[in-house]
């Protein structure tokens with residue numbers, strides 16, 4: 740049975756793809772067979788040959804070693820850089836809501852140990868005419884429970900001033916929706932940082948109790964996975980295994 744991780748964000752453009760790709764690469768270096776699924780992408784490029792090119796889907800697919808094919812990675816790809824339902828509507832189309840969830844099954848056929856799923860935009864961004872990202876996560880968890888897989892919701896947030904509000908509000912809304920966030924990835928998106936980056940992680944541990952499972956440094960720096968005890972007290976970084984420039988505290992966070 741596979742370990743499924745739905746990667747969402749506090750917003751669009753916060754590093755979901757970047758951090759997911761880093762995590763995929765690290766998992767593969769640790770011998771994990773990793774599948775990747777982007778249920779729907781907008782902001783795609785229409786190529787001369789008629790192909791719809793999604794940077795997100797291609798980035799994840801390449802990080803995972805090109806498993807299956809790009810259509811399995813991202814079955815629904817639209818052009819306008821707006822929410823997927825709006826993007827589809829601009830083409831006179833609709834996002835196929837049921838297919839968003841059903842497209843996961845092909846990745847859960849026993850070929851992969853871990854499947855990383857990237858949403859579109861933030862957790863409460865519309866992903867179809869009927870669902871927000873959180874609704875898709877709930878449906879996927881329901882399916883995963885029935886099919887015997889583990890399913891967790893990971894939140895990517897930029898490590899900068901303002902992140903406390905974004906993470907606390909997103910985590911409380913997720914809790915209220917019945918889809919609690921089980922891991923936080925703080926993403927240092929630029930080298931400079933600001934005064935808050937020294938204390939954001941500690942403040943979020945205090946206010947949210949979400950295990951922070953990783954922080955990603957800027958510009959190709961290490962992915963630091965901090966295995967958070969699920970009792971909400973993120974364990975101190977005790978020992979680190981460093982390989983290929985990526986610090987991975989231990990594997991328990993991403994279950995084998």
Ligand SMILES: Nc1ncnc2c1ncn2[C@@H]1O[C@H](COP(=O)(O)OP(=O)(O)OP(=O)(O)O)[C@@H](O)[C@H]1O
Pocket residue numbers: 748750751752753754755756757758795858859860861926927928929955956957958959
């Ligand atoms: N830690 C980082 N270091 C360097 N560049 C980063 C980092 N995190 C994100 N970026 C860059 O910032 C941009 C936005 O990141 P990314 O595309 O991963 O965001 P996203 O949340 O997946 O966006 P979307 O909502 O469109 O899917 C990309 O160009 C990405 O390469």
Ligand SMILES: C[C@H](N)[C@H](N)CCCCCC(=O)O
Pocket residue numbers: 751752780781782819820821822823859860861863864865
């Ligand atoms: C086009 C962009 N890069 C993402 N793929 C879609 C972001 C949708 C955000 C919707 C919203 O919450 O306002």
Ligand SMILES: [Mg+2]
Pocket residue numbers: 755756757795857
């Ligand atoms: Mg992305």
